[in-house]
Amino acid sequence: MSLFDCVVARDASCRKYGQLQEMFGTEDVLPLWIADMDFRTPEPIINTLHSVVTQPVQGYNLEHPQWKKSVTEWYKKRYGFDVQEGWLHFVPGVIRTIVLSLMSLTKPGDNILTCTPIYDPYPNFIKTSGRKLIQTGLIEKGGCYYFDWSDFKEKLKTCKMFLFSSPHNPGGMVWDRETIEKVNRYCHRAGVIVVSDEVHCDLTLPGKQHIPFFTVNEMLDSQSIVLTSISKTFNTPAIQGGVVIIKNNDLRNKFYGFLDNCYLAETNSLQQAAIYSAYTNCDEWHQRLLTYLSDNVEYVKKEIETNCPLISVVYGGASYLLFLNAEKMKLSDENLNSFFVHEAKLGLSPGIQYGPGGEGHMRLNVGCPRSVLVESMRRLKEAYKNRNNV
Ligand SMILES: Cc1ncc(COP(=O)(O)O)c(C=O)c1O
Structure with a gap:
């Protein structure tokens, strides 16, 4: 038995369970939506957090002395690249930092490019911050996404910044070297700043290799920001x-x-201690997680392929987020969501929320014990059979 097989009780204080009624109109679904995992946070991190929160005075702290070193060692070990400590800055969250990069490096009214479908906060904050959203549609083929290069190049001409989800959400696409080099080259030619959101990079499964944006070449260094x-x-x-x-x-x-x-990214001893602990003390946990997730992905793919021939899986090798393409079921987006919620009793994220290209899709989170997936696939198979008379 793997440590990830353990079903951990989570109460309604977490969004995954506490928002079921709000998200799905019922509590009677297995929640496979928001992007966190149902696994225990590794013990070394919990112990570290514990040691920080039990300090008798919770005053202003200095930086954790080793957090930067732990990041550079992680990059060396995992990506074979020498990151210098001076290149790093602690930030209070990835999405917030992308918004801050928009505010400090672009102006209201500027065009900002993203791919589509895309992690839904991007379009939201681009528009809310008074910038103009420009999108390039990804081409879906054989369960993977590809750039439409002529569209990308054309749209770059009017843009100030490209927000690059690498690996991509939804669908976990690990972009290959050629793609990253092209993004690099075309953005350089167009004078466009790239913000590479690599929040899912360390969830790249065995057999795939994530390429950090700053490792491809130096041409775009003056115009590129990587977030992890x-x-x-x-x-x-x-x-x-x-x-x-x-x-x-x-x-x-x-x-x-x-x-x-602007005092926007002040020291946070809790987070910095956790970063240090994750990158220093959780190697074995991390390796075991990747193996477990890899098996979960394979299991779900096989079940869907065997039992639901009108659904195919988009998955590019990273994260625990699979994008199910159910276009062949020929349901409206509302009815597709209703099929999953009311017939299969599964709470997934509707693909339409990720913008154009997400129609007829559903995002499935496999970051849970296998037994939960087995029950989910049983429910899906049953509902699919009933609906399609097979
Ligand atoms: C691509 C992407 N970026 C950023 C985030 C969120 O990062 P943070 O919570 O640090 O803002 C997510 C969460 O799912 C994500 O998928």
Whole structure:
């Protein structure tokens, strides 16, 4: 039995369970939606957090002395790349930092490019911050996504910034070197800043290789920002935080100057201690997690392929988020969601929320014990059979 087989009781104080009524209009669903995992956060991290919260005085703290070193060692070990400590800045969350990069490096009215379908906060905050959302549709083929390069190049011409989800959410697409080099080259030619959101990078499963954006070449260093975080991989989104990596001195001065002088990314001893612990003490847990998730992905793919021939799986090798393509079921988005909620009794994220290209899709979170997936697939198979008379 794997440690990830253990079903951990989570109460209604977490969004995954506490928002069922609000999200699905019923509590009678297995929740496979929001992007956290039902696994215990690794013990070394819990112990570290415990030691921070039990300090008798919760005053202003200094930076955790080793958090930056732990990040550089992680990058060396996992990606074979020498990140320098001076390139790093602690940030209070990935999405917040993308919004801050928009505010400090672009102006209201500027065009901002994203792919579509895309993690739904992107379009939201681009529009809310007074920028203009421009999107390039990804091409879905054989369970993977590809860029439409001529559309991408054309749209870049009017844009100031490209928000790159790498690996991609939804669908966990690990972009290959050629794709990342092309993004790099075309953005360089167009003078477009790239913010590479790599929050899912350490969930790249065996057999695939994530390429951090700053490792491809130096051409775009003055226009690129990479964001990462322990939150997805080590299941710590409750204690919001992240790491930004910028190689270029001028861009660093500009963006980190903005963060520091506006007091937007102050030291957070809880998060920095967790970062240190995750990157230093959780290697074995991490390896075991990747193996477990890999088996979960394979299990779900096989079940769906065998039992639901009108549904196919989009999955590019990273994260625990599979994008199910149910277009062949020929249901409206409302009816597709209703099929999953009321017939299969499963709470997934409707694909339509990820924008154009998400129609007829549902996002499924496999970051849970196998027994939960077995029950989910049983329910799906049954509902599918009843609906399609098979
Ligand atoms: C692509 C992507 N970026 C950012 C986030 C959230 O990061 P944070 O909680 O640090 O803002 C998520 C969460 O699912 C995500 O999928």
